[in-house]
Amino acid sequence: AQSVAQPEDQVNVAEGNPLTVKCTYSVSGNPYLFWYVQYPNRGLQFLLKYITGDNLVKGSYGFEAEFNKSQTSFHLKKPSALVSDSALYFCAVRDTTGAGSYQLTFGKGTKLSVIP
Amino acid sequence: DTGVSQDPRHKITKRGQNVTFRCDPISEHNRLYWYRQTLGQGPEFLTYFQNEAQLEKSRLLSDRFSAERPKGSFSTLEIQRTEQGDSAMYLCASSDSVRTSDLDTQYFGPGTRLTVL
Numbered sequence: 026a027q028s029v030a031q032p033e034d035q036v037n038v039a040e041g042n043p044l045t046v047k048c049t050y051s052v053s054g055n056p057y058l059f060w061y062v063q064y065p066n067r068g069l070q071f072l073l074k075y076i077t078g079d080n081l082v083k084g085s086y087g088f089e090a091e092f093n094k095s096q097t098s099f100h101l102k103k104p105s106a107l108v109s110d111s112a113l114y115f116c117a118v119r120d121t122t123g124a125g126s127y128q129l130t131f132g133k134g135t136k137l138s139v140i141p
Numbered sequence: 142d143t144g145v146s147q148d149p150r151h152k153i154t155k156r157g158q159n160v161t162f163r164c165d166p167i168s169e170h171n172r173l174y175w176y177r178q179t180l181g182q183g184p185e186f187l188t189y190f191q192n193e194a195q196l197e198k199s200r201l202l203s204d205r206f207s208a209e210r211p212k213g214s215f216s217t218l219e220i221q222r223t224e225q226g227d228s229a230m231y232l233c234a235s236s237d238s239v240r241t242s243d244l245d246t247q248y249f250g251p252g253t254r255l256t257v258l
Binding site for chain 1: 145147172174176181182183184185186189197199232234236244245246247248249250251252254
């Protein structure tokens with residue numbers, strides 16, 4: 026069974042400082058990994074994904090994430106946080122082992138607060 | 142692309158009533174997914190369609206829940222005899238299995254928030 030852990034319920038960072046939101050995963054085979062952001066009373070917005078290739082992936086709004094297979098991690102990062110980055114962030118994984126399963130398994134989310 | 146749309150955005154119902162939600166995916170997306178999200182949790186997978194075929198169903202999808210995608214375009218999710226535990230945000234997503242640049246990326250709609258009194 027696949028699973029995702031986001032060990033921090035909340036992350037606080039000062040505006041202009043770098044931010045990191047942590048994610049670790051567990052799958053049987055090769056993972057596809059995703060980050061989504063959710064603003065209050067809204068659906069999820071896609072930020073970035075890792076499918077294959079370079080371990081460092083770049084996404085929307087200056088976010089990037091690094092796939093680390095040995096540590097089974099996919100941490101989200103941004104060099105300089107903005108107040109508008111304050112939101113709920115979800116990491117998700119899809120296990121590509123076997124045919125036909127396209128469901129994503131999500132973590133519980135991390136609330137990011139960027140302090141002016 | 143106009144994005145994934147869902148209707149209604151909010152639904153309040155009394156316990157025991159039936160409710161139906163609609164999802165319109167991004168045009169030409171052949172895959173459609175339903176998820177449920179409760180407060181403080183990440184979305185949980187319910188079911189998945191490729192075109193009109195329902196190919197996966199979660200154990201969360203009890204027999205009171207039914208989903209359809211009759212022509213491979215829009216989808217409906219019906220909950221019969223609603224219970225207070227059904228109160229949640231119901232999210233729809235769609236993805237494209239053809240364009241390699243966008244493969245496997247699920248795009249989500251705004252959700253339908255269900256409150257069962």
